[in-house]
Amino acid sequence: MPRLPLDNHKPTAKNLSLQHSLDRADDRDRPPGFVIVSLRHTLLSWYGQFGRDLPWRQSRDPYSLWVSEVMLQQTQVKTVMPYYERWLNLFPTIEGLAIAEQQQVLKAWEGLGYYARARNLHRAAQVIVSHHDGVFPDRLVDVIQLPGIGRTTAGGILSAAFNQPVAILDGNVKRVLARLVALQMPPNRALADLWQLSEVLLDQQQPRDFNQAIMDLGATVCTPHQPLCPICPWKEHCQAYNQGIQAKLPMSETRAPLPHKSIGVAVIWNDRGQILIDRRRQEGLLGGLWEFPGGKVEAGETIEACIQREIREELGIEIAVGDRLIVVDHAYSHFRVTLNVHHCRYISGEPQAIECDEVRWVTLADIDQYPFPKANVQIIDALRTKD
């Protein structure tokens, strides 16, 4: 095993014994070192006492566990819970999900963000029906080929559903392991080593509980800020804690500030009191979701001129731009937007789906049937409260 980039400025007997044990553990013919045994034992005992009681935890159904794993990829447990219950009511089986309309799937996901997760769940369900007779596969090589399932999600599902010894490395686990070995670089630059560490530590007899336990440790004790080291089952062997540097780890990447885009957005009304909405193209950010049309404000352009130009280019119609309805600030993972939303009046032309998949006139009463991104939901709320 390559030596992890530990902080060697303050070596202690515990640090050395941990690294030594990990080095030894690379030789699969030998039993793991006593530190590894101790880490497994203390973590599993702690989990037996303090593990979280989560709705999917008692399940052995790979489909339910898969849904929970995907929902938890970028979202907190308390946000996921109602979505999880609702999803399984709407789509109780893989077959049920596979035959659902994409719009129905996106609507069930509305508000959770990162909509590619929902599209991938849908597509993967169709692959399971067509390639695996509707039965979730139990081999890592098959699972990892499904859309939207990476190595850690596959490990989470296979260990939880089938008690298979497949390691995981989600955000929580990365943080815990980086602190355990006092990693002196951002975790994403040491992924191969962290994967290896996760595999070495994994309890081969109780992989299900071990993976759940290390996730819980990261979520409830080894938290991003102010980890609760005095009550941590790993404090004896944790290098960050023993060196007093746990609050400084894991090291973070230096990030450039997120770019910002100013967007002009139109709520276009016709004479019948309907609003024009469009469905975004499948490929790309928020694909398949509905939105109020608009686009990026060019340099030197007013919001009103931007809206008029964008609507002409994207939908081929003429409008009159009226009062401002609302300004919405929203951050995505790689950029921020400010939506400058104006009421507009339809004047002429037949709306065409020039830069989208579909356009539709809808009433405010019917608009809830369509899945919208979070920032657009604020526009709908404003329409309801300000009308």
Ligand code: SF4
């Ligand atoms: S001792 Fe502290 S830093 Fe180390 S694993 Fe436990 S909570 Fe995290």
